[in-house]
Amino acid sequence: DxxxxxxxxxxxxxxxxxxxxxxxxxxxxxxxxxxxxxxxxxxxxxxxxxxxxxxxxxxxxxxxxxxxxxxxxxxxxxxxxxxxxxxxxxxxxxxxxxxxxxxxxxxxxxxxxxxxxxxxxxxxPAHQLLGGLVRDSLPVLWTLASGDPAQEIEEAEAKLAARLHDTFKVKIGALSPDADLARMRRLTTALAGRARFIVDANQAWDETTANRCLPMLAELGVTLVEQPLPAWNVAGMARVRARSAVPLMADECVFSTHDMLGVAQAAAADVVSLKLVKHAGLLNLHKVAAVAEAAGIGLYGGCLLESSIGAAAHLQAFAGLRELAWGCEHFGPQILTDDLVEEPLRFEDFRVHLPAGPGIGVTLDxxxxxxxxxx
Ligand code: MUC
Ligand code: MG
CATH class of the missing domain: 3.30.390.10 (Enolase-like, N-terminal domain)
Incomplete structure (x- = not known):
């Protein structure tokens, strides 16, 4: 045929x-x-x-x-x-x-x-080829990354008012640790009781800095700290984690299933950020997730600011995971001035929705x- x-x-x-x-x-x-x-x-x-x-x-x-x-x-x-x-x-x-x-x-x-x-x-739909549907929408956070707290508060207020996002990931590490802590204090104070915060240092800190700053981030109510140390320093992440009241998320230190196993064996993370660019495909993303699940490490739907094409592919892979306790960050389509598909993804009530239809569910424009x- x-x-x-x-x-x-x-x-x-x-x-x-x-x-x-x-x-x-x-x-x-x-x-x-x-x-x-x-x-x-x-x-x-x-x-x-x-x-x-x-x-x-x-x-x-x-x-x-x-x-x-x-x-x-x-x-x-x-x-x-x-x-x-x-x-x-x-x-x-x-x-x-x-x-x-x-x-x-x-x-x-x-x-x-x-x-x-x-x-x-x-x-x-692709999720049907991967084991079938568990969820068809996910909580989606927004990333604050201009580095200017006044602008960031305004941006977060607009996202809250539009009921698009109520959880914010703040990109830290471009400024000095003290400047970032002051910035976090301004953000958490301005949005107290109305928003949740996580931070992503993208490997910027060393172990001493992480040990000094994490208690202050905990005090500000930050719920997750992503990749505080360089990707190579998995042993350091494990030591920092052992002292930290805030859970740690592995990002740049987990590409392969072997990386995931190593992080699990070292007890270096509480959560892992899953991304197609790291795991080389939908099937492999599920394999990394399975290793994390076996170790009791929580799953988070990571991104690299994908357009609706990449975001839809991630949603297909995330749709069939048993637990995605930490939600996802596929805000990419919203940070672009334009999209590449005929019908962009739907963001509503703090969630991003899996598109219906065959394959990844979006059509190239x-x-x-x-x-x-x-x-
Ligand atoms: C990363 O390291 O997590 C995800 C959101 C964002 O602003 O940057 C990316 C990459
Ligand atoms: Mg990251």
């Missing part, structure tokens, strides 16, 4: 740059536009699928930049899959792993596009792809 021929025929990659509504500052980088690689897959039956590889500030959040992602997809990853069956997700993962070490964001974008194309062929494609 030709309609069911799932042979992978073509894989195309396009770099896009989409402006953000304001400057977004992390500990060691800042962006005014988000750069993605959009992957389009075509199967022999004519079905098409899309996926997205997100980056943040070039190769500075992780080692992958959009330029490297596109080069490695075109030269190594795409050729390894042409002629293979799109619905053999584990087997295509093996092929991608033998074609390139790591390159997890590039692999995730391809894997997403395969789930999308297969879902569209079969008329089922080709005019937008052309408009934001890098020349």
């Amino acid at each position: 030709l309609r069911r021929d799932l042979t992978i025929q073509a894989i195309r990659s396009t770099i896009v740059d989409v402006p953000t509504v304001r400057r977004h500052k992390l500990s060691s980088l800042s962006v005014t536009a988000q750069s993605y690689v959009i992957v389009e897959v075509r199967l022999a039956n004519g079905a098409e699928g899309i996926g997205e590889a997100a980056t943040l500030g070039g190769p500075r959040w992780s080692e992958e930049s959009v330029e490297a992602i596109k080069a490695n997809i075109d030269a190594h990853l795409a050729p390894a899959l042409i002629g293979h069956q799109a619905d053999r997700f584990e087997a295509t993962g093996v092929l991608l792993d033998s074609a390139a070490k790591r390159n997890n964001a590039a692999k995730a974008a391809i894997d997403t596009a395969l789930f999308d194309a297969v879902g569209r062929t079969l008329g089922v 080709r005019d937008k792809l052309r408009r934001y494609a890098r020349a």
Whole structure:
């Protein structure tokens, strides 16, 4: 049956740059536009699928930049899959792993596009190919990252008033620890009783600084501290965690299932942030989640400021996890001045909603792809 021929025929990659509504500052980088690689897959039956590889500030959040992602997809990853069956997700993962070490964001974008194309062929959403639905919406937080507390309070007030977000992640580490603590005091005081806060240091602190600052963050009511130490310092995270009243979340220190096992064995985190760019695809995200679950480590739906394409892919993967106790942060579509899909994701009542429909549930707007494609 030709309609069911799932042979992978073509894989195309396009770099896009989409402006953000304001400057977004992390500990060691800042962006005014988000750069993605959009992957389009075509199967022999004519079905098409899309996926997205997100980056943040070039190769500075992780080692992958959009330029490297596109080069490695075109030269190594795409050729390894042409002629293979799109619905053999584990087997295509093996092929991608033998074609390139790591390159997890590039692999995730391809894997997403395969789930999308297969879902569209079969008329089922991607979550159904992954074990089925547990939830169709998730609490979604907003990230404050201008570095200016007056602006951040105003931004948070607007999000609360619009009933979009009532939990805020504050990006710290670009300022001195004392300046960040003063900033956190201003934010938590201004929004006391109306908002919850977590912070993400993006590896900026050393162990001594973390030990000094965490009790003050606890006193301000901060509920979670993400990646306070460099990714390599898992032993340090474990020591900090043993003394801390605030739970710790692992982000840049957990890419692979092996990383997750190491963090669990070291007792270095209470929660893990799950992201396609780190785990190389939807199936692998579920594997990392399974290792965390086995260790009693809580799950959080992480992001890298994806557009509605990448966010929808994450929601498909998050939809089937048993517990996602810490909610998610897929606010990406809201921080872009424009989106790349025909119908953007729905944000309502402090939650983001899983789109209905086959595959990842969103459809690429080709005019937008052309408009934001890098020349
Ligand atoms: C990160 O490190 O968590 C997620 C939200 C945000 O503002 O930055 C990202 C990456
Ligand atoms: Mg983080």
